[in-house]
Amino acid sequence: MKVKDRLRRLTGERIETPGSPPDKEVITELRKKIQAILERSPVGSTPKDARYTGGSVRLEQVITGEEVRTPQGMFFFSRTVFTDTTYHGIMRIGDFPRIGMDSLGILAKNPVISLHEPCHALFLDTETTGLSGGTGTFPFLVGLGWFEGDHFITCQLFARDFSEEKALLSFLQELSSDKKFLVTFNGKAYDLPLLASRYILNRLEDPFLGKEHLDLLHPCRRLLGHRLENTRLATLESSILGLNRRGDIPGFEIPQRYFDWLRRRDGRLMEDVFEHNRIDVISMAAITKHLSDLLDGSLATQSVPGVDLFCVARLHLERGNTDASRSLLEGLLCSPDTGVAKQARETLSLLHKKAGRWNEAVVIWEKMLEDDVLDIFASVELAKWCEHRVSDYDRAIQLVSRVLEQHPFLSEELQWSLEYRLRRLLRRTLRKHPTEGS
DNA sequence: CTCACGCAGATGTATCCGTT
DNA sequence: AACGGATACATCTGCGTGAG
Missing domain, CATH: 1.25.40 (Serine Threonine Protein Phosphatase 5, Tetratricopeptide repeat)
Structure with a gap:
């Protein structure tokens, strides 16, 4: 700023030169605009988010929990007990711990798991800032669950901002140390690789590396996917557990909620996310129980x-x-x-x-x-048995030619292989009875 | 005895699909 | 959107058996 301009400003004279710094009124105007933008509803949120206006509410006021202080820093911690008489859909929490461990070993394709007890299981689900993967995705909420007697405990570790990650991760190390195996939903492809990269970035040891792991996604696809439209956790909840979430926040909205929280620090923004995460963790336990019952034959x-x-x-x-x-x-x-x-x-x-x-x-x-006299599978298998085990070529020929002559729908490939089989059988029967058929 | 063939198990590859 | 596990399908390999 030139000396002449400074003198003018000191004497209250307006400066109208284009490109020069704005005066007090302009700044006030801009501040108002910024404030208005900041108070707008979060992007992608539903109309009900009007309840988040009018001052912010502390996290502790809407979520039962407390700040945890560790040598690594602080984070927010919430613990909930679901007693044995609570119902999750049609499933009673008190029945969850009676899980057949042999079945879990079969489901996980890992017999070591069957050596453990249900109380050694650690159910885990993370909420993150997106799906893009790599080191750019931040796991801000880690939900955990385990059995204590007939009750089910959930613990949620929340990083209120990026600086709280290290404390959260080291606390997670502690919490998981006495659990023998991990249960997740799509955790092999999503949660665990993500956490692994965060542990590396924070120069901490990954507590899940080499831990036994049951990923429920693949057994669910395999055992239940044949009759369901898809095998998303929400679909399994409604069709298998009889649970319908009302007012649940859709997964794709979760990253934006966290970004809104970072700006506004309004605990109500995170309420739905905590609830969503807690239900995911309980549902994993319920589905584990259902799959184990299905394998045991106890349904x-x-x-x-x-x-x-x-x-x-x-x-x-x-x-x-x-x-x-x-x-x-x-x-x-x-x-x-x-x-x-x-x-x-x-x-x-x-x-x-x-x-x-x-x-x-x-x-x-x-x-x-x-x-079904034209059953292709039975005809071919019987023909193989007749040809190779009992040398009854006539019966084999009868079986194959009947399908060839009478079956209304034969693919080109199948027809070719049946004709090939028939020709071979005819050659064989001619050798066996050279006088016939000429 | 050797060769050719059928069958079944092993190995390789492409596609699908769930996570926030 | 990025990632990776599981499945389905295709191709390869080795074994057993019957024919010449």
Whole structure:
């Protein structure tokens, strides 16, 4: 500023030169505009967020919890006890801890888990500033859950700003140290890689590295996904747990809520997020209980769809539990769901075939042909048995040619392979009886 | 005895889908 | 949007068996 201008300002003279600093009125005007912007509803929020106007409310006033001070710094901590008589949808909290650990080992494809106890499980779910992954995503809320007797405890660790991360992470190390295994929903691909990068960034040891881990997403997809529109946690809650969240904040709104909190420090902004996170953690425990019951056979048979049981049978088969698989499949042979009954017959017959129990396999194939004389699977399997085990070429030819002649829908590939089989059988029968057929 | 073939298990690859 | 686990499907490999 020139000396002449300073003198003018001191004497109260207005300076109107373009590009020069604004005077007091302009600044006041700008301040008003900024304030108005700051008081606007958060971006992407619903109309009900009008309740967040009119001064801010401290976090402690809306969320039961307290500030925790550690040598690493501070963060906010909330603990809730869900007693055994509480219901989560149709599920009673008090039943949760009675989980079959053998089943969990099978679900996690990790037999070590079955050596632990339900009270050794740590349920974990994080809320973050986005999905973009990498080091740019900040896990501001870590929800944890575990069993204490017949009760379920949830603990929530909240970083009120970025500076509280280190204290939160080191407290998480402490909390998880006496838990033997981890249960998450999509945690293998989402929560754990994210936390791993935060531990590295904060030069702390990752407490979850190498810890046993059951990720519920994949067992849910496998055992329940066949009859559901998708296997998102919310869908599983409504269809399996009978729980419908009212007024729940959608996941995509959570990052914006946290950014609003950072600006306004209004505890009411975080209320829904804490609630959402707490329900996620309890739902994980409820789903773990449901899956373990499904595998144990402790659910009322009439309430379980046949297709779920068939999926369990296939899981047992893949894990080498042939006895468990066999008895489930036998129970499904006459399932009212005809599709399930057919699949059960096919799978069980192959199980018998593999074990060398040919008689039992043949009984199933014959039964399938009794119900549908053009059944392709049974026709081909019986033809293989006739050709390779009992050298009954005539019967094999009859089975294959009947499908070829009468089946209304044969893919080009299937037709080709059936014709190939038939030609080979005809060659063989000609060699066996050279005088016939010429 | 050797060769060719059918079958089943092993290995490799593409696609899907859930997380905030 | 980025990521990665699981599944489904395709291709490869090795074994057993029958024909010549």
